Amino acid sequence: MVIDPGHGGDDTGAQGPSGLAEKDVTLDVAKRLKARIQSETDAEVILTRDADRTMTLDERTAIANHHRADLFVCIHANASRRGNARGAETYFLSYQANDAESRTIAAIENNTLGLEEGVQKNGNLEMVLWDLAQSAFMKESSVLAEIVQENLNDALDIANRGIKQAPFRVLMGATMPAILIEVAFITNPEEEKRLRDPAFKDKVSGAIFDSIKRFHEKYVQAHAR
């Protein structure tokens, strides 16, 4: 599976009131998760970045696709202008064929002659295909998100914000179940403190690890039989 620590390098991500950087938290949690998985299973785990490095979102998705990963898990810390916003939430991609896409699809379908030319002219096509790529895994992604959210709630004693959907750039184009986890609010002073705590980060990675195991049992093994 591929684990993606959010942000990195020039992209600091969000910042806590006492200066904690999201990019450092995500990398730390991702490394702990990788270590946990490798110590208890023989699954192959790849981090999109294992250092403080600037990466585009496309690169991250491409790594997961290139390695034909079974899962793509993005780790983030949340931010809000409300200092009191708190809790964990898990996202999967929302797929809403917007008008531009519908028009593109119509244009492609109407283009019976010279398909290649039509494709080249159509700037939106790439986007449509990327969107459709992840939409094929929507069910699995939502199940994984549900399991992760449940386990985070149980393990962390943190406000349950539930599973949500949004058109996140990094999830588009992933050709496998893909989720984005917002572990806690780095902009909340109390939660920032927890995000500095190694024990808390171990709990987070433990909860995600348990979720992946459960998901694997539910889906991958069931299909293998």
Next chain:
Amino acid sequence: MKRETLLLGALVAVCVALLTAALVMRTRARGAPPVVAGGTAPPDAGGGGGAVGAPEAGASPAAGAAAPATAATPAEEAGGPSFTSEQNRREVLLFFQEANSDSLGPERRKIFLTTSIADQAKQIVVELINGPQEAGLLPTVPPQARLRGLYLDRVGTAYVDLSSEVSDLHPGGSDGEIATVYSLVDSLIYNLPEIKRVHFLVNGEERDTLKSHLDLRRDYQKDLSIVDMDRKGAR
């Protein structure tokens, strides 16, 4: 002798005519709203009719002058009617972040009732950048951001072009980005049904994201599920 006088008279008449024409054109150029009024916006492409009952002649320069709140007002010199009375204003709901909930909460505000939808849209965006005035609501756009332009196409897509501060000074986070995007999208489409979808530009260009989360290459449609109309979370 008589002939020369006639010629001279004709020459004077031509000069006067030319001068008058030049003056008229100059006045018109001053009055032409979008370029002079400081925006990069072309004239409203989205069909400005409909909003005002009886658009009068000469209303459009004044509309242009009234729209961008921060713009210098050279058009005023052109002597257009001024929009100060209550009947030339309309109420809109602006959606800001509620201080005690995840939702966006509405705040009522008056904008100038201009004939052009794009000009009303510009005022809405500028007011959102200015931030909330009521307690219990928080801003959703960095106040340093500027509206560089706003264009409407014929199928109801509003292209909102903001300066780079909208992303450079954005605090980030999934929730933070969702609040920013839907504050703008919902405020525009809720108040101006002529707008069907919003497409964001940053410094005149398409961007992948604001701060690595929401995909900005797509159009956004109204989603009021994030809006708390009763403002329970703002108390």
